[in-house]
Amino acid sequence: MARPATYRAEDWIxxxxxxxxxxxxxxxxxxxxxxxxxxxxxxCYGYFADRAALLAAMLAQWRERSGGALIARVEAQRGTPQQRLWALIETVIREGARSPEPALRGWGRSDPAIRATLEEIDRQRLAYLEGLFRAMRFAGDGAAIRARLCYQALLAEHQLGLAVDTETRLAAWRGQFALLSAAPA
Structure with missing residues (x-):
């Protein structure tokens, strides 16, 4: 494959x-x-003043794609809260293998600025999940607990890098989804 004559900032990122x-x-x-x-x-310096600027651009791109843009894509599908929750889970599973998030989380263990960004995204994602569970009529702590369980399960599976194909992961998640979204007793 021939190399392009010029590279854009996105190529460096x-x-x-x-x-x-x-x-x-x-x-x-x-x-x-x-x-x-x-x-x-x-x-590189035509796009970024230095390595720190490149790293900041990488982080900004990840923040946008994995936070607000992901939620907006799920919300654009409309549907019931259950349908949107499943759309989110399916998107994370299907796109997760290509995500740099495990590496980013590893980096966050030693860099306070990265850790702060991760915590911000975690809060945004958890709030979105909790809102979906509240819309499913889980009251009080029920919505927050389900949101946390769902989020932690997705993150843990992603961090472990399980070598299981996407369809097997989705099949397993269908059972977890049924448990999490079952009508309150």
Whole structure:
């Protein structure tokens, strides 16, 4: 495959994500990324002042895609709260294998700024899930508990990197979804 004549900021960010997933935050080095892209490292500086700016752009992209944009995509499908919850679960499972989130969470253990962003996204996601469960008529702690269980199960499965195909994971989640969304007694 021929290399493009020029690279956009998005190409540098994508290369940064690949490096992060492969080797953690220390692997996101402009010189190494330039080598991977087959360009001079000076071409990066047309988009980013320095490595910190590249890392900030990567984080901003992840924040948007995994927070507000994901929720907006689910909400655009309309449907009942149960249908939207399933759409969210299915989207996370189908797209999760390509997500850099496990690497990002690993990075967050040693970087307070990354950890703060992760905590912000966690709050946003949990609030969305809790809202779906409240719309399903779970009152009081019932909505919050179900939201937390659902979120923790999705995160844990994702962090473990289970080598199970998507359809098997979806089949397992259908049972978990039924349990979580069953009408309150």
């Amino acid at each position: 994508a290369a940064g994500w690949r490096a992060l997933v492969r080797g953690g935050p220390a692997a996101v080095r402009i010189e190494a990324l330039a080598r991977e892209l087959g360009v001079t490292k000076g071409s």
